[in-house]
Each structure stands twice: as C-alpha cells, then as structure tokens.
Amino acid sequence: MLTGLRALAAVGLLLALASGGARAATPVASPAGDPSAEGTDLVWQQPRVGGFLLRNGQTTQLPGSDPAIGGARIAWHAGDQVTIADSATLLPQLQETIPGVQKLAVSEAWFVYRVAVSGKEELRAQSLAEPFGTTTITRPRAPGRLGRPSLSGDLVLYHLAGPGGSGLYGYDLSTGKRTLLRTSTRAQLLNPARLGSRLLYVRITRCGQQLRLGSLDGNGAGRVLYKLPPLAGQDLGHERGHTSQGEHLPCAGRPKPTSRMLWTTALSDSAAYVTVLRPGSSGVMTPSLLSLNR
C-alpha cells in the first residue's frame, strides 16, 4: 500500500515538474541533478548515492559521484580520489587525489574541477596531456558564489553570483583569456553550458525563472526553453482599508510563486537538460532532472 502511494506521489511530482511551461519537458530521473551530456550519453548525480550514466536507454551506476562526460572521457570522484576514464569502456585512464574536490568537468584535452579549501572555493584546470600542472581559473573571495563548471572543448564556463550581481564567464584554456558572457545586477544568471555557438543558462528574475538558449556572444534575443513562476510572492501593494492609487507592484498579473528553482544545466545536440530543485527537509533542496527538446 505504502509503496503504491509512494509511486503515485513520484508520478505526481514528475508530472508537476514537467508542466513548467514554454515547451514540453520530459522527466529523466528524480532525485537527480547536475547533468552532463555528450552525444546521446547523459550522466547525473543522485544525492547521497552517486553518479549514474544513461546510455542507449540503460542506466548504470558509476563508481563515484558528481560525474561529468565530454569528448571520449568520463570523470567521477570518490571522496578526494578523482578518476578520468574512457567513456566507452569506463576503464580508468588517470587517477589523482585532490583534497576538497567538489564538482568536475571534462573534455578530450582538459579536466576542470571546483575545490573547497579552508572554506574557500576555487576553480582549477589541468591538461590531460600534461596532468602535473594546474591552472587556477578563479578564486572568489566568499564561498557559495562559484557555480559548477562545464567544459566544451577548451572553453570552461561557470557562474559567479553574489550580493553585487551575477555573471556568466568563459575561460579559454588554450589562451588563458577570460570573457564575461552575460552579467546582471537585477537577474540572477546561473549554471551555463555550451555546445558550439549556443549557450544554455538559467535566468532568475523577480517575476519568473527561465531556461534560456542563446548565442555564446550574446547577439540575438535567444529562446526560452522552459520557465517557472517567480520564487517569491507579492502583497496587495496597498494596505487593507486603503486605496490602490499609488501602489507599485513588482510583477504584472500577480503570478503565483513557486518554491521550485531552476538550477544546473547541460546541452547536447538534441536536448537541453535542467535540474529543478524543490524544498526538502531543513532547507536542503532535492533535485529532479528534466530533458527538453532543443
């Protein structure tokens, strides 16, 4: 009986998640988040369980957490032990101990990771051809500002978000050149992913949340692939018993707020992926992974 109820609840949750808007979303897995895609392969993280690989309709648990896939390589970590493997065979090609490693990204030539050392986060890169030197990409002053990295060829993408605003950055590992791709002091821009000349990212404003697909260089308006209502409600704009004359409401149409939040992304030739967070116990959010046709 309980199992049946749980199954019904899970179906209801996935249906609710899939009804976000803009275009049809397909639930991939729940709880699941932090996707990474290459071709038709998709990997994700299940909190407190580990990484999974979806290939040809088959889901396989990986021997580590926070997986990433790119080129012909796949990466995961078990504690501080990081493994880079052949994505076809899953046979390890490189293993390394990186204290404080949190999130990974991998491509044919590069391996990028976020670490937390003494409470400070840092994004580092390592050449897979010469794996004994590291490049520090960024080291924000306060924790919680640096997003999960993604990697497309030589270009690392990440967000920095804080009280001063947010920005999406690209860092070309072949040249060492950093580019500010998008920035805003009003909207929160998060979790970029790139494929070719296309950039996928989350844009959260006072009046709504969007998964946007646009050009890497910022030209053109881009498209909204998926959207959710705003994260906060609004009051009447006037006090009870008072006239509405002079009120100034933040959002037109009084959108009903949601506690679900768009989070990490991944992009493949045929699909865009986004993690949707929903409130869990004691403030820790639970992720669900959605797929959208591009």
Added chain:
Amino acid sequence: MLSERVAESTSRRGFLARTGKLLLAVSGSGFVAAAIKAHKAEAYHFCGHIFTTGSCPHPTGLPRIDRAGLPLRASDGHPVDDLGRPVDSRGRPVDARGNLLRDPDGNPLPTAPRTRICAVAAKEHHFKPYHDGSWYRCCGGHIRRLMDCCGYVRTRINGDAALTGYCYSGRRVFCVMYYDSKIRC
C-alpha cells in the same frame, strides 16, 4: 498639553520633518506619540501617506524598508532580496521557517543583490537618489517614519508632475517608502 499644542500649531514640514528623526532616535516618549497622534493618518495607499505619489519599486509591493533603506516584507518585516526571497542577516535565501536554503550538496544557494529601494527607483529612472526629510505617523500602534525618495526630477513615478514634499535644495519627490519603528504610540 503643551506638546500637543506645539505639534498642532507647527507645520509638519517645519516641525516633524526636521525634529522627528531626532526624537524618534532618542526615545519613545509621550511627546513624540502625542505629536504624531495630532496628525490624522489619512488613507492613501498605505497608512500615513498623505499624497498621491506612488510607492518606490519594492520586491514584494508595499515599500517597507529597514533603517538603511533596504527592502523588508511588509507583512512581517522580514528582510527580502531583490528577487523577493526572505533572506538571513547575510543576505542568503531562507525558507519559511528560517532555514538556510541549500543546494543538494549542502552549500547555501547563491545570494542575490539586495538594493535600497530608492536606489532601484533612481537606477530605473535615471536620477541620483537622495533621502531628505521624513514625516512620522502612528500606524498600527507603532510610529511609522515615512520618507520621500528625492531627486532632481520633473515627474513622479506615477508620471505626474513631481512636487517638493519633504525634499530639499530644489529636489523633488519621485516615490515614497516607509520604516516601521518598534516605538508604540
């Protein structure tokens, strides 16, 4: 009572605007309460507002602010960020119970900007913001400080002609906001 007579016989701008802040700061004395009670809080769109100028842009609607001019949710005075989310003292988003919101790895969700609402109005409408004078009223049993967001503007947020109000040095009122004190009245 002398204090009531003084309050009633003095223009609100000449009296309350220049001394109210000091009085509010030094005490919740009967003098302040009497002075504020002497002025009837007329009903525009929120208590104490005395003209038709609109609210400053605020993440949750009613233009309630803290002492620093940062936005508070009008219903309960909880600090909110520019996305309208309740936040803790460090600006990090929290849930309805005050728990810090964390991603699935346990890291706090990214903070968003929290901007003074007069500064938001000024940025959106291209003027330099000033907080000049204030006036005080008794609202909901507590003293409310009402403030004009001033600038060298010709029109108000509503689009009507801007008025001097409690602004100084040739500046005019663009929009209004309020701070609810804990002082009973």
